[in-house]
Amino acid sequence: xxxxxxxxxxxxxxxxxxxxxxxxxxxxxxxxxxxxxxxxxxxxxxxxxxxxxxxxxxxxxxxxxxxxxxxxxxxxxxxxxxxxxxxxxxxxxxxxxxxxxxxxxxxxxxxxxxxxxxxxxxxxxxxxxxxxxxxxxxxxxxxxxxxxxxxxxxxxxxxxxxxxxxxxxxxxxxxxxxxxxxxxxxxxxxxxxxxxxxxxxxxxxxx
Numbered sequence: 001x002x003x004x005x006x007x008x009x010x011x012x013x014x015x016x017x018x019x020x021x022x023x024x025x026x027x028x029x030x031x032x033x034x035x036x037x038x039x040x041x042x043x044x045x046x047x048x049x050x051x052x053x054x055x056x057x058x059x060x061x062x063x064x065x066x067x068x069x070x071x072x073x074x075x076x077x078x079x080x081x082x083x084x085x086x087x088x089x090x091x092x093x094x095x096x097x098x099x100x101x102x103x104x105x106x107x108x109x110x111x112x113x114x115x116x117x118x119x120x121x122x123x124x125x126x127x128x129x130x131x132x133x134x135x136x137x138x139x140x141x142x143x144x145x146x147x148x149x150x151x152x153x154x155x156x157x158x159x160x161x162x163x164x165x166x167x168x169x170x171x172x173x174x175x176x177x178x179x180x181x182x183x184x185x186x187x188x189x190x191x192x193x194x195x196x197x198x199x200x201x202x203x204x205x206x207x
Contacts, residue, residue: 017043019064026061026114027106036060058118062125065115068107069129075100077136086139087194087202091186093136094162098178098185101166105175112170133159140193154192161188183207 021039036057080093101108116126134155141150151157162185169178183206191199 014043014045016067018045019060019067022060022064023068023107023110023115027110031114031118034061061115061118062122065110065122065125068111069125069132072097072100072111073129073132076133080136086143087186087190090137090140090189091182091202091206094186094189095179095182098166098182101170102176102178108170108175112167130159130163131156133162137189137193140190144193150192158189158192
């Protein structure tokens with residue numbers, strides 16, 4: 001690896017640490033208590049490093065949230081891209097997402113509550129994150145046997161049903177229990193496409 005490539009890699013790592021630190025600040029101090037400079041110290045960066053790009057707290061927070069949601073979406077998508085029938089791949093993607101949330105309770109609350117509560121633009125980012133899972137469910141339309149007869153927004157509705165369960169558990173402080181709810185969440189995702197009987201069978205297999 002050349003010097004230029006190593007420098008780029010180091011800069012990317014520093015940026016990633018700073019953005020992670022911003023979310024930790026938000027989780028611990030709330031929106032009004034965070035500072036980019038405080039996150040800089042938490043990330044172990046030199047004074048002034050990255051502050052030119054992220055002098056504005058909101059700009060840094062929004063970039064941090066994009067990084068977080070990008071990671072979560074990528075993990076779920078990678079798991080869904082594996083081998084097996086569509087319901088099995090959806091299950092794998094869901095399990096990957098729930099496991100990631102369960103091991104980082106603070107960030108799970110930032111994902112669903114602390115960041116979206118900042119304002120309309122932040123809430124829109126959260127909504128876009130949830131809706132970003134809809135394309136992973138499009139194959140279910142083909143398997144349903146109903147195709148175009150299904151509502152145009154059925155994938156969004158399925159993603160929203162899963163989000164409602166996840167949101168409730170995070171709000172109740174039960175983030176660590178999310179993986180155990182995987183089978184029930186899977187049912188809510190699959191039932192619009194497969195019907196209750198087939199979705200129940202997949203839920204039983206997941207359990």
